[in-house]
Each structure stands twice: as C-alpha cells, then as structure tokens.
Amino acid sequence: MIKLQQIAYHYPHHPPLFEGVDLAVAKGSLFGLLGPNGAGKTTLISLMTGQLQPSAGEIEIDGESYPADRTSILQKLAHIPQEYAFYPQLSVLENLQFFASLYPAQESNRAQLIDQALELTGLTEQRRRLAKHFSGGLKRRLNLAIGLLNKPRLIFLDEPTVGIDPQSRHFILQSIRELNKAGSTIVYTSHYMEEIEQLCDQVAIMDHGRILVQGALRQILKRDPQLVVELAPIDDQNRYAQLNNTLQTRGFSLSELTISGYPKDQTEIGELLQVVASLNLSVVNLSYGKHTLEKLFFELTHTRLRD
Amino acid sequence: MLFAVIKKELLLVSRDIHALLVLFLLPIVFILIMSLALQDRMGGESKDRPAVGLWMAADNHDNGELIQHFQQLEGVRVENFESPAELTRALQQGAIIAGVMLPARFEKIIQAPVTESSEKLRVLYGATLPGSMRRSILGAVRQALGAYQVNQLFKHDDLTETERQQRVDHLLGKSLVVTETLGAETQSQPNSVQQSVPAWLIFAMFFVVLPISTTLLTERQQGTLHRLQTLPVPRSYLLIGKLIPYLGINLIQAALMLLVGIHLVPLLTGEGLQLNGQSWLLLPLIIATSLSAISFALLIATQAKTTEQATTLGGISNLILAAIGGIMVPTFVMPELMQQIAALSPMNWALEGFFSILLRQGGWAMAGPEILKLLAFSGCLFLLSLHSYKGLTEIK
Numbered sequence: 293m294i295k296l297q298q299i300a301y302h303y304p305h306h307p308p309l310f311e312g313v314d315l316a317v318a319k320g321s322l323f324g325l326l327g328p329n330g331a332g333k334t335t336l337i338s339l340m341t342g343q344l345q346p347s348a349g350e351i352e353i354d355g356e357s358y359p360a361d362r363t364s365i366l367q368k369l370a371h372i373p374q375e376y377a378f379y380p381q382l383s384v385l386e387n388l389q390f391f392a393s394l395y396p397a398q399e400s401n402r403a404q405l406i407d408q409a410l411e412l413t414g415l416t417e418q419r420r421r422l423a424k425h426f427s428g429g430l431k432r433r434l435n436l437a438i439g440l441l442n443k444p445r446l447i448f449l450d451e452p453t454v455g456i457d458p459q460s461r462h463f464i465l466q467s468i469r470e471l472n473k474a475g476s477t478i479v480y481t482s483h484y485m486e487e488i489e490q491l492c493d494q495v496a497i498m499d500h501g502r503i504l505v506q507g508a509l510r511q512i513l514k515r516d517p518q519l520v521v522e523l524a525p526i527d528d529q530n531r532y533a534q535l536n537n538t539l540q541t542r543g544f545s546l547s548e549l550t551i552s553g554y555p556k557d558q559t560e561i562g563e564l565l566q567v568v569a570s571l572n573l574s575v576v577n578l579s580y581g582k583h584t585l586e587k588l589f590f591e592l593t594h595t596r597l598r599d
Numbered sequence: 600m601l602f603a604v605i606k607k608e609l610l611l612v613s614r615d616i617h618a619l620l621v622l623f624l625l626p627i628v629f630i631l632i633m634s635l636a637l638q639d640r641m642g643g644e645s646k647d648r649p650a651v652g653l654w655m656a657a658d659n660h661d662n663g664e665l666i667q668h669f670q671q672l673e674g675v676r677v678e679n680f681e682s683p684a685e686l687t688r689a690l691q692q693g694a695i696i697a698g699v700m701l702p703a704r705f706e707k708i709i710q711a712p713v714t715e716s717s718e719k720l721r722v723l724y725g726a727t728l729p730g731s732m733r734r735s736i737l738g739a740v741r742q743a744l745g746a747y748q749v750n751q752l753f754k755h756d757d758l759t760e761t762e763r764q765q766r767v768d769h770l771l772g773k774s775l776v777v778t779e780t781l782g783a784e785t786q787s788q789p790n791s792v793q794q795s796v797p798a799w800l801i802f803a804m805f806f807v808v809l810p811i812s813t814t815l816l817t818e819r820q821q822g823t824l825h826r827l828q829t830l831p832v833p834r835s836y837l838l839i840g841k842l843i844p845y846l847g848i849n850l851i852q853a854a855l856m857l858l859v860g861i862h863l864v865p866l867l868t869g870e871g872l873q874l875n876g877q878s879w880l881l882l883p884l885i886i887a888t889s890l891s892a893i894s895f896a897l898l899i900a901t902q903a904k905t906t907e908q909a910t911t912l913g914g915i916s917n918l919i920l921a922a923i924g925g926i927m928v929p930t931f932v933m934p935e936l937m938q939q940i941a942a943l944s945p946m947n948w949a950l951e952g953f954f955s956i957l958l959r960q961g962g963w964a965m966a967g968p969e970i971l972k973l974l975a976f977s978g979c980l981f982l983l984s985l986h987s988y989k990g991l992t993e994i995k
Contacts, residue, residue: 341829363831371829375822379607381614386607393603394832422614438826 293319294340294446294477299349301339309335309501313349316506317479317494322472324492324509325481326585328593332501333481334374337448340479341371353446367397370444374451376431377438380424384415384434387423392441402441409437412467429460436464440471447471449480453487465491485586495585499593513583518591519544519561521551524574531571538567555580600832604840611814612848618810622852626803627859630795631867634860637791638868651675651736652686652695656703664750665706668743669699674735690725697736698723709748720744745771788931789958792872796860797953798926801946803852804888805920807845808896808913815841815900816909819991838988842893842981849889853881872957880956880966887973888949894980895945901987920944948972 294317302308309332317323327333338344340351342362351358353365378387388406392398398405410416413433418426423434432452439447449468453461468491472478482488488495489509496506505512526532526549536546544553544564551568555561561580568575612618653669660666670677678695680686686698702708702718711717722740724733749767758766768774818824827837860872874881896913903909921927923937924944933941941947952969955961 338825343825343828366829366831369829371826373822373826375825377822377826379611379823381611382607386610390603390607391826391830394600394827394830396600396831 293317293352293354294479295350295352296336296340297350297352299339299346299351301335301344301346303335310346311501313501313503315496315503317477319354319477320472320475321494322468322478322480322492324488324495325479325498326485326488326495326589327481327498331499331593333498334450336498337371337450337479337481341369341448342366343371367395367442368444369446369448370439370442371448372436372439372450372452374454376423376435378423378434381422383420383422384410384437385419387434388419388437388441391438395442398442405441405443409440412440412470413437414463427456427460429456429463432456432460432464433467436467444476446477447479449478451482452480453482453484461487485584485589489585497589497592504592505588509585512588513585515583515588517554517581517583518587519551519553519555519564519580520578521564521568521575522577523549523551523568524576525549526573531573535567535571535573539564542567549576601836601840601843604832604836605844608814608841608844609847612810612844615810615813618813621806621809622803622848623855625806626799626852626856627863629799629802630856630859631864633795633799634791634864634868637794638870648674648676649732650678650695652680652689652698653677653701654680654683654686654698655701656705658703659701659705662706665701665747668747668750669701672699672736672739672743674739687723690723693725696725696728696732699740709744710751742771789929789954790870792860792864792868792870793954793957794929796856796864796872797950797957798921800853800856801888801949801953802917802921802926803856804849804885805892805895805917805946806913807848807892808899808917809910811841811845811893811896812900812903812909812913813906815897816903816906820906824991834989835985838897838985841897842890845893845896846886846889849892850885853885853889857881875957875960877956877960877962877966880963880970881953883970884949884952884956884966884973887970887977888945888952890977891945891949891973891980894977894984897984898980898987901984901991920946923947925950945973945976948976 294315296313296315299310299313299315300308301310313336315336325333325336335344339346340353342358342365345359353369356365358365379390382390385406388409389402392402392406395402407416410419413436415430415433415437418430423431426434436449436452439449452468453464456464465487468478468480480488480492492509494507495509495512497504526535539546539551539553542553542560542564544551551564555564565575651672653672655666655669675697678689680689680698683700686695686700689695690698698721700721700723702720704718705720708718720740722737724736746767749770750763752770753763753766756763765774818827857872857874861874862871865871895916899913899916900909903912921944923940924946925933925941926946930938930941930947930950948969952966952973955965955969959965
C-alpha cells in the first residue's frame with residue numbers, strides 16, 4: 293500500500309508544484325497515473341521512489357516512511373524510467389549482472405533472478421548481445437528486465453511502451469500483467485489511454501500538480517456521462533441569445549455552436565432537443581453515453597496544447 | 600558491490616576504442632617521435648652526428664698528419680669530397696650542414712706569415728644552420744688547426760709519442776681544464792628519452808578525462824544515474840568505483856610507457872631509458888600523478904552539462920597544463936617567467952618528480968615534495984568532485 297498524505301513539493305527557485313496532494317495505491321493493484329506533460333507525474337514518482345524529498349507531508353510504503361526507512365523501501369521497489377537507463381556498451385547479461393550486484397540482499401539467488409528476468413522479458417536468447425545494437429523494443433525489454441532484479445513488490449513504470457512496435461508493446465503489457473498477477477503492485481504512467489484502460493484497475497488523473505480524480509477505473513467511468521450537441525450555424529443572433537438563456541437555466545453551457553452538460557436522465561435530453569427544435573435550429577452531431585478514459589481525460593484536463 | 604562498479608567501469612573503457620587509442624597508442628607514438636626528433640638537441644650522445652664535408656687540394660693528401668686532424672673534427676661526422684663543386688652541391692642539397700675546404704700547399708701556407716693575398720682555409724655553412732652550430736664547427740676547425748700546428752713544433756724533438764702528446768695537450772691548455780657536473784654522476788637536464796617518456800606518459804595519464812567524463816555524462820543523460828539513485832547503493836561507492844579502475848589503467852599505461860622507453864626507443868635512437876636504484880620511488884609518484892589526473896577528470900565530469908562540453912573542456916585544459924608544464928617544451932629552454940608559470944601545473948610537478956628520480960637520483964628528499972603536492976592537489980579535487988557528485992544525485 294502506498295499512501296501520500298498532504299504532500300507538498302517545489303523545485304528550488306520555482307513556485308510550488310504540489311500542495312496538499314493525497315494519493316492512495318492499494319496493495320496488489322495495477323495503478324494508472326495519467327496527466328498531460330508537465331502535470332507532475334514524474335515528480336510524483338520521484339517522490340514515491342525516494343529520489344526527491346517532499347517539503348511537507350508523508351509518504352508511506354507498506355508501513356514504512358522516507359527518509360527513515362529509505363534503504364529498506366529501496367530494497368523492495370523498482371523504478372523503470374522512460375529513458376533507456378542502462379549501459380549500451382555492455383551486453384544484456386553484463387548489464388543485468390551489474391545492476392543485480394547492487395542489491396546485496398539478493399546475493400544468494402542473484403543468478404536465478406537474472407534468469408527469471410531474462411525469461412520474463414524474452415531476452416534469454418539475446419543475453420550475449422551488446423545493448424547498443426538493440427531495437428527500441430528490445431531496449432525497452434532490457435530496461436524492464438533490470439527493474440526486476442530485486443524481485444520488487446512495488447514497480448514504478450514510466451511510459452514503458454513509448455516508441456516501440458505493436459508486437460513489443462503487446463509483449464511488455466503482457467509481462468506487466470504477469471508481474472501484477474504474481475503479486476507486485478504496479479504504478480504505471482502512459483499517454484496511451486487505451487493501454488491504461490486495458491491494463492489498470494485503478495487510476496488517478498492529475499494536472500497542474502493536483503490530483504483531479506482517483507479511484508477504481510470502473511467507478512470513475514461510471515460518472516454521469518456528458519452530452520455534447522453540435523449545432524449548424526445560426527444566422528439569427530436573437531435565437532442564439534434565446535438558446536443561451538434557456539440552456540443556462542437548465543444547467544447546460546453553450547460555447548460557440550456546441551452545447552455540453554450532464555443531463556440527469558434521458559428525459560432531460562429529450563427536453564433539451566425540443567428547445568433546439570422550437571428555435572428552428574439544426575443538430576449536426578450528438579454524443580452521449582458511457583465515458584471512455586480519453587473523453588474523461590480531456591474533460592478534466594481540456595484539449596489546450598501543453599509545452 | 601564496489602567490485603561490480605569497478606568491473607563495469609573497466610568493461611566500459613575496454614570497449615571504448617577511442618579512449619584506448621588516446622590512453623595507450625597516442626603516448627607511444629609521441630614518445631617514439633619526440634625521442635627521435637629531439638635526440639640531437641637534448642643532452643644525450645647521438646650516434647648520428649651532423650655531417651660536415653671536407654675537401655682538400657690534391658697535394659695535401661700526402662700530409663697524413665693534416666688529414667688525420669681534419670678527419671677527426673670534434674662533434675661532427677666528416678665526409679670527404681673529390682671537388683669543391685661536389686661539396687657545394689651537397690651543402691645546397693642539405694646532405695651536409697657545413698663544408699671545410701683546404702687550399703693547395705696548405706702545409707706551407709700555415710707556416711708562412713698571413714697576408715692579404717694568402718690563400719685561406721674556407722668554412723662554408725648551410726643557409727639555415729643556427730649560430731650555435733656555426734660556432735661549434737668553427738671552434739672544431741680552429742682546434743684541429745691548432746693541434747696540427749703545435750704538433751709541428753715538436754716534430755723534430757727526440758720525444759716518445761706519449762711525451763709529445765702530453766706537451767701538445769699542455770700547450771693547447773687541455774691539461775689545465777677540468778670539467779665537472781654539479782652533483783657527480785647525475786644530470787641536470789634530461790636527454791630526449793628522459794624527457795619524452797615521462798612527459799608523454801603524464802600527458803596520457805591526464806587524458807582519462809575523456810572516458811571518465813563520457814561515462815559519467817552518459818549516465819546522467821540516459822537516466823542511468825537516476826536509476827542508480829533508486830538502488831540501495833552509497834553514492835560514494837559510485838565515485839570511488841570510478842577512481843579505482845582508472846588508477847589501474849594509469850598504472851598499466853606507466854608500465855607500458857616505461858617498457859617502451861627501455862626496450863623500444865633504443866632500437867630507433869640507440870639510447871634507452873635507464874632505471875636506477877631509486878626507481879621504486881616511481882610507484883608512489885605514478886600513483887600520486889594518477890590520483891591527480893582522475894580527480895581532475897572527475898571534477899570536470901561533474902561540472903560539465905554535456906559530453907561535448909566535458910571532452911572539450913578536458914582536452915583543452917590538458918593541452919594548456921601540458922604546454923605550460925614542460926610536457927611539450929622542456930622547462931629548461933623556457934625563459935624564467937615561463938619556468939615560474941610551469942611550476943603551477945600539476946603535470947610539471949609530476950615531470951619534476953620523474954626527473955628527480957631518473958636524472959638527479961635525488962631519492963625521497965627530491966621527489967617527495969612533488970609527490971606530496973600531487974597528493975594534496977588530488978585530495979582537494981576529489982573532495983570537490985564528491986561534493987558536486989552528491990549535488991547531482993542528492994535528494995532535493
């Protein structure tokens with residue numbers, strides 16, 4: 293179980309990135325952490341993996357806290373960064389042997405753990421090859437294999453499928469599922485919504501250093517669905533103003549030619565469409581139904597381009 | 600754990616072909632080239648002395664004594680020519696550096712009073728011959744002439760060959776002059792091998808800045824350093840794990856370059872590096888030099904933002920330290936001000952340490968201060984780089 297309570301953090305000479313952030317990741321869950329670029333995901337992971345220290349609040353991992361229990365916590369977690377964080381001039385086996393030897397606690401079964409990591413990531417046949425000759429997919433698998441060398445109970449994966457072919461992505465996602473089934477808690481960040489939707493049972497969406505929503509994925513997607521109605525161009529300004537006034541009284545919003553809102557039931561949708569028809573306006577497109585993660589993500593973080 | 604870090608560094612450098620070339624091939628090439636190039640300009644005896652042409656008019660050939668004196672001009676190798684034209688051509692082509700021409704009836708000429716119309720011995724110099732060489736050759740010719748003339752004085756005396764030689768040496772002042780070198784049995788200036796081997800070894804040792812900074816910057820840029828931060832490994836281990844393998848590499852460099860100086864250079868120049876009874880002091884000196892080079896490299900690697908910045912900064916710093924430190928130009932040919940500036944370079948401390956041991960046989964009393972300076976320098980720089988490294992990896 294990971295518990296973040298009232299976490300605050302700011303980089304030196306920068307305004308606060310986090311203030312009062314709470315987050316809970318259940319033991320054994322596959323937790324998706326979503327957010328646009330600059331939302332604070334990587335910083336949050338750096339805090340959870342002990343690379344950064346919060347200026348306020350407490351991070352608890354399986355009953356232990358930073359900084360007092362840092363060494364003990366690091367023994368049982370793995371951080372698999374987005375970068376290819378290994379030595380390209382070394383072979384797969386040499387990389388694994390080097391990183392494995394940095395865990396003194398695993399000295400007795402080091403060879404076995406290396407074999408397991410090779411097998412799980414499908415790199416057994418490639419173990420003698422230099423990493424610099426690998427494709428993007430093989431590099432991602434080696435990056436993952438290095439993270440498994442301490443038999444971690446908690447794995448942080450930062451966009452592990454960026455820039456690789458569909459087969460490698462499928463393989464990596466399958467490996468992550470297997471790790472989760474074997475009992476590891478996984479915190480997974482990605483920009484691929486469909487990946488999170490397929491893989492994760494719990495999610496949190498964050499932006500501007502705030503957690504906007506968190507919980508079980510199914511529950512989150514069951515939130516009131518949004519209705520979006522796109523209208524044909526309106527020539528008459530009076531009719532436009534009349535429509536805007538009516539929508540406001542009913543709790544809907546009108547932005548240019550798009551009506552959006554959260555109707556309580558289908559009757560309310562019918563009434564809204566009657567208003568539109570009574571003003572002689574034409575509907576070009578209408579969407580309503582179950583949330584997808586992508587829709588929810590854009591609703592919460594908006595579609596404005598980020599740096 | 601530390602062993603794993605050391606093994607990793609050794610594997611990385613062993614696969615970096617450019618680093619290996621700079622660390623091992625470059626100094627060997629420099630030692631061979633510079634030992635050859637400087638052998639006639641620095642201390643040691645050369646088996647290939649400069650050639651001076653000699654032409655004598657035909658009638659002089661009957662005078663064996665005259666021929667003998669001019670065939671043995673001091674400090675040069677004499678080549679005989681059949682005609683003045685041949686000698687002049689050889690001089691113009693650079694085959695000889697100077698020429699000596701003895702006119703006909705020279706034996707008579709030197710016994711008669713010298714007048715304006717007297718035919719004279721001619722000494723011809725190559726156009727580019729430095730003044731010091733011109734003066735040496737002129738001195739050798741005058742000495743040969745003097746020796747011949749003094750010999751003539753005793754020609755008819757009833758003296759043994761030994762007695763005659765003693766009187767000649769006395770008149771030429773040879774028996775009145777004693778030469779002495781300060782600190783008997785030692786040299787104050789190195790010969791070309793004694794300069795080249797330690798100089799280019801030190802230069803190459805400081806070039807560990809390339810592999811060290813490349814590895815550290817790559818670790819930073821690729822996120823490996825951040826991954827290492829999430830592992831239960833002390834940060835000091837990661838830095839010490841870089842120091843130890845490069846100390847080993849520097850020791851291998853030193854052993855190799857000394858072997859080149861002892862066994863390979865003599866094959867080309869006839870003169871090799873000689874170790875003496877105090878040579879054991881080379882080990883602490885090389886270790887101190889290596890620690891300085893590595894600490895300097897670590898500081899650059901931890902300060903630089905990119906690999907390009909580190910390799911450029913490291914390379915330029917090494918060239919400057921070498922240029923002012925007597926590596927490229929021996930300090931004894933520098934003006935006093937430059938010699939004072941040279942004493943600021945750690946490469947110069949190391950070089951002076953080598954000279955103290957190999958040339959001056961000064962033992963610990965002479966080499967010790969240089970070793971201590973290098974150790975103090977490396978200690979300060981290592982602490983600074985450890986501080987910078989902790990800054991890079993600290994939990995903020």
